[in-house]
Amino acid sequence: MELTSNKQPRSALLACLLAALACAASSTPVHAADPLPSWNEGAAKKSIFQFVAKVTKKGSPDFVLPAERIAVFDNDGTLWAEQPMYFQAFFVFDRVKALAPQHPEWTTEEPFASVLKGDVKAALAGGERALGQLVMATHAGTTTEEFEKSVNDWIATAKHPKTGRRFTEMVYSPMLELLAYLRANGFKTFIVSGGGIEFMRPCSESVYGVPPEQVIGSSIKTKFELRDGKPVLVRLPEINFVDDGPGKPVGIQMHIGRRPIAAFGNSDGDLQMLQWTAAGPGPRLCLFVHHTDAEREWAYDRTSGIGRLDRGLDEAQARGWTVVDMKTDWNRVFGYEKQ
Amino acid sequence: MELTSNKQPRSALLACLLAALACAASSTPVHAADPLPSWNEGAAKKSIFQFVAKVTKKGSPDFVLPAERIAVFDNDGTLWAEQPMYFQAFFVFDRVKALAPQHPEWTTEEPFASVLKGDVKAALAGGERALGQLVMATHAGTTTEEFEKSVNDWIATAKHPKTGRRFTEMVYSPMLELLAYLRANGFKTFIVSGGGIEFMRPCSESVYGVPPEQVIGSSIKTKFELRDGKPVLVRLPEINFVDDGPGKPVGIQMHIGRRPIAAFGNSDGDLQMLQWTAAGPGPRLCLFVHHTDAEREWAYDRTSGIGRLDRGLDEAQARGWTVVDMKTDWNRVFGYEKQ
Numbered sequence: 001m002e003l004t005s006n007k008q009p010r011s012a013l014l015a016c017l018l019a020a021l022a023c024a025a026s027s028t029p030v031h032a033a034d035p036l037p038s039w040n041e042g043a044a045k046k047s048i049f050q051f052v053a054k055v056t057k058k059g060s061p062d063f064v065l066p067a068e069r070i071a072v073f074d075n076d077g078t079l080w081a082e083q084p085m086y087f088q089a090f091f092v093f094d095r096v097k098a099l100a101p102q103h104p105e106w107t108t109e110e111p112f113a114s115v116l117k118g119d120v121k122a123a124l125a126g127g128e129r130a131l132g133q134l135v136m137a138t139h140a141g142t143t144t145e146e147f148e149k150s151v152n153d154w155i156a157t158a159k160h161p162k163t164g165r166r167f168t169e170m171v172y173s174p175m176l177e178l179l180a181y182l183r184a185n186g187f188k189t190f191i192v193s194g195g196g197i198e199f200m201r202p203c204s205e206s207v208y209g210v211p212p213e214q215v216i217g218s219s220i221k222t223k224f225e226l227r228d229g230k231p232v233l234v235r236l237p238e239i240n241f242v243d244d245g246p247g248k249p250v251g252i253q254m255h256i257g258r259r260p261i262a263a264f265g266n267s268d269g270d271l272q273m274l275q276w277t278a279a280g281p282g283p284r285l286c287l288f289v290h291h292t293d294a295e296r297e298w299a300y301d302r303t304s305g306i307g308r309l310d311r312g313l314d315e316a317q318a319r320g321w322t323v324v325d326m327k328t329d330w331n332r333v334f335g336y337e338k339q
Numbered sequence: 340m341e342l343t344s345n346k347q348p349r350s351a352l353l354a355c356l357l358a359a360l361a362c363a364a365s366s367t368p369v370h371a372a373d374p375l376p377s378w379n380e381g382a383a384k385k386s387i388f389q390f391v392a393k394v395t396k397k398g399s400p401d402f403v404l405p406a407e408r409i410a411v412f413d414n415d416g417t418l419w420a421e422q423p424m425y426f427q428a429f430f431v432f433d434r435v436k437a438l439a440p441q442h443p444e445w446t447t448e449e450p451f452a453s454v455l456k457g458d459v460k461a462a463l464a465g466g467e468r469a470l471g472q473l474v475m476a477t478h479a480g481t482t483t484e485e486f487e488k489s490v491n492d493w494i495a496t497a498k499h500p501k502t503g504r505r506f507t508e509m510v511y512s513p514m515l516e517l518l519a520y521l522r523a524n525g526f527k528t529f530i531v532s533g534g535g536i537e538f539m540r541p542c543s544e545s546v547y548g549v550p551p552e553q554v555i556g557s558s559i560k561t562k563f564e565l566r567d568g569k570p571v572l573v574r575l576p577e578i579n580f581v582d583d584g585p586g587k588p589v590g591i592q593m594h595i596g597r598r599p600i601a602a603f604g605n606s607d608g609d610l611q612m613l614q615w616t617a618a619g620p621g622p623r624l625c626l627f628v629h630h631t632d633a634e635r636e637w638a639y640d641r642t643s644g645i646g647r648l649d650r651g652l653d654e655a656q657a658r659g660w661t662v663v664d665m666k667t668d669w670n671r672v673f674g675y676e677k678q
Contacts, residue, residue: 067544067550070552144592188552197593197596201596205406211406212595212596213409213527213552213553213594213595213596214552215596219593222589222592222593223585223589224585224586224588224589224611224615226614230618231588231611231614233588233589233592233615240593246562246563247563249563249570249572250561250562250563250572253483253561253572254536254558254579255552255594256552257536257540257551257552257554258551272570275565275570276563276570276572279569
């Protein structure tokens with residue numbers, strides 16, 4: 001059957017068109033459910049809805065083509081928790097323990113000896129150099145496939161010391177809703193994190209719905225090699241890129257090649273990403289998650305060693321960016337909480 | 340009107356369903372037009388169709404989820420021409436001329452003096468060092484936005500010395516069809532080129548349908564700065580990454596984070612990309628475009644300075660990769676040819 005056939009009786013054609021229109025209309029409910037149910041009504045939630053309405057309204061001067069609806073999210077402290085230390089640090093310490101049998105020298109060599117004794121504080125007493133040694137010992141020297149396997153194995157079993165939950169359970173329900181809501185409105189969502197790019201990728205799709213090619217992070221150098229004729233990428237003990245602070249706009253330009261219109265962070269390490277996003281023309285949504293809920297999560301900001309939010313808080317207030325008060329703006333933090 | 344309403348007479352409901360089904364069916368013609376009309380029937384075209392049929396057939400052991408249908412394309416010599424020199428080199432020489440009034444010293448300083456005299460050969464007599472000077476003088480020192488504008492201005496007006504056509508007209512029609520055909524079958528298409536990432540991005544979407552975030556290339560370092568409170572990314576005269584040869588699998592891993600299942604190139608600089616693609620499990624499509632048509636394009640391979648295809652040709656033959664003979668496999672090379 002062809003709609004344009006001359007043999008088609010006019011009335012049947014009309015019926016077909018009407019039916020098709022009606023069928024299409026019936027799939028759009030008049031009262032759509034709230035796409036952000038974990039967000040309490042308030043200024044933060046309102047700013048999100050207003051921004052999305054503006055940029056998606058066809059014919060409006062603020063309309064943004066779907067291809068240009070780029071939204072960037074920090075990971076640690078923005079999409080999942082980051083206390084009492086970055087989750088990747090737990091991975092580092094667990095990997096040192098797992099690799100120790102192959103490194104008998106570590107029982108006496110710092111910072112490894114302290115890690116093996118369970119003394120994190122002593123292990124990190126050596127500052128950046130000690131941290132660098134730990135990161136390289138656990139992140140380099142393998143192929144990309146071997147490293148991915150070590151992350152997958154760890155994430156499937158490791159548990160957070162305070163909550164006893166898997167780390168992938170400690171993602172914020174309101175932010176998962178926000179990711180899905182933006183994607184449903186034609187946005188492409190990216191993770192832009194100071195964390196390791198290859199540490200985040202193995203579970204970014206299953207946890208956040210963000211495919212690996214939309215994950216930007218810090219990295220070490222890799223090298224292409226043929227091993228017995230089989231091509232591998234070997235991870236080298238050398239920093240390639242630090243995707244933090246002023247590095248975030250650099251990473252965004254390198255990977256995305258256009259300026260985001262929405263940016264979400266929680267610390268001063270995200271400030272330049274929000275500045276870069278805010279400086280483009282047209283409507284912009286810049287949002288900081290402010291950790292104010294010591295009961296359901298953690299409360300920290302201006303003086304915290306992890307996830308300090310100080311200059312960012314001032315700038316958000318001065319520029320009228322959205323600041324989410326976790327305690328009052330979110331009726332649920334983690335998916336496992338009782339409702 | 341709701342399909343499920345109890346008030347809906349059964350016959351009207353049935354009519355609606357039938358009409359909707361018929362309307363849906365009418366949009367899928369029984370005899371679909373050939374998606375690759377510029378390709379002659381032959382082994383190359385057949386290998387493409389067979390591969391796509393395999394990986395898209397649900398329930399087949401070779402089925403690949405759409406999210407994993409990653410296809411990577413070299414640019415110079417694979418998507419557009421590259422003779423008598425890479426198109427980006429024309430940009431470099433034109434930019435030197437455009438910037439010369441701001442650099443009076445260039446009239447006597449090599450390699451700039453030779454470029455200004457129109458003597459490309461003499462300009463490049465200084466080898467890599469001279470080339471590096473020319474690239475940095477024309478690619479660094481600006482903000483990312485200024486550089487993008489200089490590329491856009493150039494590409495809108497510059498013409499190829501042999502064909503007199505705009506460079507963006509010198510893309511291969513068969514490859515445009517292939518890009519579109521793969522995307523229509525759920526593939527995500529990426530450009531992975533030795534050329535400059537920010538040189539390609541301004542027109543990758545309009546010319547190839549590839550958005551900037553799916554362009555991978557060579558790059559110089561950039562730095563985030565606040566200039567009078569306005570954030571900018573400044574392009575520095577320092578190499579960041581060379582996306583050529585063994586750099587291609589490294590760039591693919593950095594940007595995409597998963598192994599492609601299809602790779603398209605034309606020179607030995609693409610060999611490692613094809614090796615990396617071929618080494619994954621399941622069906623793979625690895626294809627070299629072989630420049631065999633001196634009449635409609637250029638004929639070159641094993642001994643060419645630009646786009647040499649030597650080791651790659653041997654490996655393609657040994658491994659049974661697809662080799663496109665431009666002369667016999669393509670009935671049209673450029674879109675402007677008379678049919």
